[in-house]
Amino acid sequence: MQDITGEPAVGHGAADTAGTGRLLESLTRTGLSVLAGSDPSLRKLAERELSRQRAQLNLVAASSPPSPDVLAAQALGLSALTAEGYPGRRYHPGTEVIDAVERLAIERAKLLFGADHANVQPLSGSAANLAVLFGLLEPGDSVLSMELSHGGHLSHAARPASTTKHFGAAYYRLGADGTLDLDHVREQARAVRPAVLMCGGSAYPRTIDFPSFRAVADEVGALLIGDISHISGLVATGIHPTPFPYCDLVTTSTYKQLRGPHGGLVLRGPGSRVPGGKLDTWVFPGFQGTPDFGMVAAKAAALGNALRPAFAVAMERVARFAGLFADAFTARGLRLVTGGTDTHMVLVDLSDGSATGRTVSRVLEQIGILANKNLIPNDPRPASETSGLRIGTNHLAFMDVDDQDVSRLARGIADLVAELSRGGGADRHPGCPALHRLEEHAAAVVSAGHRADFAEGVPAP
Numbered sequence: 001m002q003d004i005t006g007e008p009a010v011g012h013g014a015a016d017t018a019g020t021g022r023l024l025e026s027l028t029r030t031g032l033s034v035l036a037g038s039d040p041s042l043r044k045l046a047e048r049e050l051s052r053q054r055a056q057l058n059l060v061a062a063s064s065p066p067s068p069d070v071l072a073a074q075a076l077g078l079s080a081l082t083a084e085g086y087p088g089r090r091y092h093p094g095t096e097v098i099d100a101v102e103r104l105a106i107e108r109a110k111l112l113f114g115a116d117h118a119n120v121q122p123l124s125g126s127a128a129n130l131a132v133l134f135g136l137l138e139p140g141d142s143v144l145s146m147e148l149s150h151g152g153h154l155s156h157a158a159r160p161a162s163t164t165k166h167f168g169a170a171y172y173r174l175g176a177d178g179t180l181d182l183d184h185v186r187e188q189a190r191a192v193r194p195a196v197l198m199c200g201g202s203a204y205p206r207t208i209d210f211p212s213f214r215a216v217a218d219e220v221g222a223l224l225i226g227d228i229s230h231i232s233g234l235v236a237t238g239i240h241p242t243p244f245p246y247c248d249l250v251t252t253s254t255y256k257q258l259r260g261p262h263g264g265l266v267l268r269g270p271g272s273r274v275p276g277g278k279l280d281t282w283v284f285p286g287f288q289g290t291p292d293f294g295m296v297a298a299k300a301a302a303l304g305n306a307l308r309p310a311f312a313v314a315m316e317r318v319a320r321f322a323g324l325f326a327d328a329f330t331a332r333g334l335r336l337v338t339g340g341t342d343t344h345m346v347l348v349d350l351s352d353g354s355a356t357g358r359t360v361s362r363v364l365e366q367i368g369i370l371a372n373k374n375l376i377p378n379d380p381r382p383a384s385e386t387s388g389l390r391i392g393t394n395h396l397a398f399m400d401v402d403d404q405d406v407s408r409l410a411r412g413i414a415d416l417v418a419e420l421s422r423g424g425g426a427d428r429h430p431g432c433p434a435l436h437r438l439e440e441h442a443a444a445v446v447s448a449g450h451r452a453d454f455a456e457g458v459p460a461p
């Protein structure tokens with residue numbers, strides 16, 4: 001496959017022959033040795049954090065393992081350039097090469113998502129959402145989005161965010177079974193008459209029905225924004241339906257499922273009612289100043305990886321592993337919000353037992369497993385405690401594990417939840433067998449490490 005630069009899209013250098021582990025090792029060694037001479041305190045902290053990352057099993061749904069080329073692109077010093085504006089239209093000199101880097105990221109983003117315009121400058125997913133909302137909405141206009149406690153996101157004009165000082169905000173809630181109720185969304189839309197309707201969220205494990213959202217938006221004369229931050233890898237590989245041509249604009253963060261740097265994208269699809277040129281002015285100068293070109297280069301690397309066949313294989317594993325978690329949890333008697341998953345995420349409903357999201361997440365962390373507490377719809381507990389445990393498979397999919405490993409891990413977590421819910425006191429007795437078995441299995445999964453074939457563009461067998 002030829003890349004848009006005329007280079008082969010799949011690299012044939014060291015990245016394809018050396019193992020990912022070795023590449024990460026050498027990047028780490030270089031970084032730490034640079035710090036060693038100049039800043040031993042920071043070196044010590046960086047070393048501790050990297051050891052922690054290597055030793056713990058990450059099941060946090062909002063992250064994915066950045067590949068070595070993403071890390072390298074960020075470390076090269078490309079961020080040293082100051083240049084406002086867009087390729088060919090900068091306000092600073094010295095931008096010829098960086099223009100090409102930004103164009104590369106733009107073309108890859110368009111190709112990956114079937115977009116006809118991409119802005120790769122947002123410094124975060126939240127910045128992408130806010131740039132779009134401030135651009136689209138006039139004072140006095142309203143936005144309708146998923147309520148934060150039902151799985152929405154702060155940057156969707158949620159109450160605690162400062163956006164609600166500037167325009168109206170209303171929210172739709174999930175139905176009794178935890179799934180989106182489009183009749184309720186329509187009712188809210190008719191009552192609020194929003195200028196913008198938003199779909200997508202942070203803790204929604206099911207498919208987003210973009211055509212139905214568009215029908216609601218059309219009925220009330222609203223524009224539709226889809227935030228695919230959590231499912232961007234599944235969307236890019238066709239495992240989750242595309243938001244185009246239904247959404248006028250699509251936003252995403254780049255680190256959650258794309259294995260990229262922290263940062264955001266705004267995409268415009270065919271048939272959008274928002275001009276692409278206008279969208280660019282909302283990001284710069286509307287919302288941000290200079291882009292971080294190290295981040296833009298790292299986005300280009302991540303998008304390039306996501307175009308490779310191996311990424312589609314990995315995303316298929318992401319969805320299959322989440323399904324295995326859902327099946328094992330359900331078989332062990334745990335309740336799941338929506339009853340299951342279509343994505344990378346499972347949200348366990350702990351409202352029945354005495355264990356809270358906070359307790360379970362804390363005990364899991366003690367044995368080296370990271371999974372976050374999360375509110376569930378109509379949660380009887382406060383956000384600091386919660387009745388939900390959110391589990392994601394983005395990291396696991398790139399590790400050397402098979403279906404049996406994943407199911408065993410899920411059964412172990414279910415047994416621990418059951419023990420804690422019964423008030424079994426596993427948190428106070430680290431010798432408890434359920435805890436011990438799970439700890440051993442998690443450690444075995446972690447020591448198996450990353451799969452070089454997924455990280456380096458070699459299609460898996």
Ligand SMILES: Cc1ncc(COP(=O)(O)O)c(C=O)c1O
Nearest residue numbers: 124125126153201202227229253
């Ligand atoms: C749906 C959704 N949109 C946007 C964001 C914000 O992304 P960032 O952390 O890059 O600001 C998040 C992050 O949690 C999210 O879940």
